[in-house]
Amino acid sequence: MKNIALITGATSGIGKATAYLLAPKYKLILTGRRKERLDELKKDLSATTDVHTLCFDVSKREESMAAIESLPSEWKEIDVLINNAGNAHGLGPIHEGNLDDWEAMIDINVKGVMYMSRAITPGMVARKRGHVVNIGSVAGIEAYANGNLYNASKFAVDGLSKAMRLDLNPYGIKVTDIKPGLVETEFSMVRFKGDEERASKVYEGMTPLKAQDIAEIIEFVINRPAHVKIADVLVLATDQASATVANRKK
Ligand code: NDP
Ligand code: 8X3
Numbered sequence: 749m750k751n752i753a754l755i756t757g758a759t760s761g762i763g764k765a766t767a768y769l770l771a772p773k774y775k776l777i778l779t780g781r782r783k784e785r786l787d788e789l790k791k792d793l794s795a796t797t798d799v800h801t802l803c804f805d806v807s808k809r810e811e812s813m814a815a816i817e818s819l820p821s822e823w824k825e826i827d828v829l830i831n832n833a834g835n836a837h838g839l840g841p842i843h844e845g846n847l848d849d850w851e852a853m854i855d856i857n858v859k860g861v862m863y864m865s866r867a868i869t870p871g872m873v874a875r876k877r878g879h880v881v882n883i884g885s886v887a888g889i890e891a892y893a894n895g896n897l898y899n900a901s902k903f904a905v906d907g908l909s910k911a912m913r914l915d916l917n918p919y920g921i922k923v924t925d926i927k928p929g930l931v932e933t934e935f936s937m938v939r940f941k942g943d944e945e946r947a948s949k950v951y952e953g954m955t956p957l958k959a960q961d962i963a964e965i966i967e968f969v970i971n972r973p974a975h976v977k978i979a980d981v982l983v984l985a986t987d988q989a990s991a992t993v994a995n996r997k998k
């Protein structure tokens with residue numbers, strides 16, 4: 749029988765690539781706000797596995813709790829929770845920050861992880877099994893100029909992952925924080941509010957990671973033997989040495 753994996757933010761980038769990669773081995777609960785994309789995913793992946801979609805905003809407490817509550821009984825026993833939904837909004841100095849952008853990052857990147865984890869880990873605790881994979885970032889261990897609230901949100905994911913690992917340890921539940929560097933997805937288009945030129949400059953002269961690279965790491969991490977827990981993974985493009993240093997060809 750297949751285990752059940754829930755992926756937040758499955759409509760794009762890392763979450764979408766992970767859905768396709770896990771489909772042969774897992775039943776999938778796929779979430780996101782763009783319903784048409786969820787419908788397309790369900791149509792496409794249903795030939796490979798059972799798919800249940802949930803359209804909601806992870807930054808909204810009532811919506812998030814109600815979405816998990818609404819799961820039919822055959823979908824309730826979630827084995828793997830992948831807290832992937834998230835984004836950066838804006839890039840600028842602290843004294844010029846846009847409060848709406850900042851609140852969005854805290855609400856989605858931190859509270860989203862908080863709501864999903866609160867809703868789903870009690871079942872894991874009761875069954876004494878499960879795996880929570882949080883998608884953090886190199887930005888969660890290293891600050892960069894103008895990153896401020898995005899950094900803060902991903903530092904929070906780092907702290908939360910460490911704390912969750914302690915709380916869930918007595919129940920045999922694994923917690924992994926995967927921290928990618930630059931991955932070419934819709935991330936920069938969202939950060940720069942659809943400004944294609946600014947978004948493409950982020951990856952200029954270097955070869956960034958692809959969503960598939962991170963999906964493969966997620967798949968590896970969740971398929972280790974029962975006694976092996978990969979706690980923390982920092983993964984950078986070969987051209988990247990740190991959050992701020994990349995080898996860019998002119
Ligand atoms: P994408 O923009 O391609 O995907 C983001 C996903 O998150 C989408 O499926 C989006 O779905 C979902 N999402 C965003 N906001 C919400 C919300 N409020 N409620 C529900 N779902 C939401 O970016 P990535 O794939 O790159 O990002 C995935 C994760 O990886 C994020 O946590 C990001 O911070 C992290 N990351 C990304 C890096 C990169 O360089 N790309 C590097 C390090 C970490 P929808 O819009 O349909 O709701
Ligand atoms: C995304 C990577 O360096 O753009 O978390 O913040 S970075």
